[in-house]
Amino acid sequence: MRDRAQALLIDLDxxxxxxxxxxxxxVEVEYGLKPASFLETSMSWDIYQPAMAGEITHAEWMKLVADRLPLDGPEAVAAVAAWQEYRGEPDPDVLAFVREVRAGGRKVGLATNGTDLLPADLDRLGLTGEVDLVINSWDLKVHKPAPEYFEKACQALGVLPKHALFVDDDDRVVLGARSAGLPAYRWTGTEHLPYLRKVLDLS
Structure with missing residues (x-):
């Protein structure tokens, strides 16, 4: 890259x-739901977008998911609650990379499309304090890949877009970041960490 990266913006999920x-x-087997029912329902754009843009709360989003499941009311609510109990886990290799970036004097921003549940999730995952700042679409009221999201993220980091290395696993979001002037890298796995270290002058 022509301009050296001075900071890292990294996706969560x-x-x-x-x-x-x-x-x-x-949970889907327990409640007799077809495979991927939760993901397909929750990612329906008409309810997913408002949740990511801070127009509705996480709880309101999950109620809409329950309303759309082919289960009766109480059973649907119970199914969604059971599904939500698991909140994922940090990738230890990526977390080690984030720590290395910060130790090398570069700021790290967590750039995510999230809801108002994000702070609690980060606490539960042990990630609170592992980044310099969190850029949550729910707080900004605009979500990736909108150019306004990246503009606000760079402002929060205190760097120009051309100096903020962005890493995400979504092609559409990566293209949006590049259109906003950020050097953006499409993440497919930890095999790319050596390259990212070089981009950030860590190796």
Whole structure:
């Protein structure tokens, strides 16, 4: 890259936080739901977008999910509650990388499309304090890949877009970041960490 990265913006889900599908599958089997029912329902754009943009709370989002499941009211609520008990886990290799970046004098921002549940999730995952700042779409009222999101994220980090290395596992979001002027890297796994270290002058 022509301009050296001075800070890191890293995605949460699919990068710093990983998800084991087994707990979700177990709940779907228990309640007789078809595979991927929770993901398909919760990611329906008409309810997912308002949750990520801070228009509704996480609890309101989950109520909408329950309302759409092919279960009666109390059973649907119980199914969603059981599904939500598992909150994923940090990827230890990525967390070690984040710590290395910070130890090397670079700021790290957690750049995520999240809800008002995010602070509690970070506490539960032991990630509170592991980054310099959290850029949550719910707080900004705008979500990735909108250019305004990246503009506000860079302002919060105190760097120009061209100096903020962005890492995400979503092609659409990576393209949005590049359009906003950020050097953006499409994450597919920890095999890319040596390259990212070089980009940040850590090795």
């Amino acid at each position: 699919g990068v710093l936080r990983r998800w084991d599908p087994a707990p979700m599958i177990a």
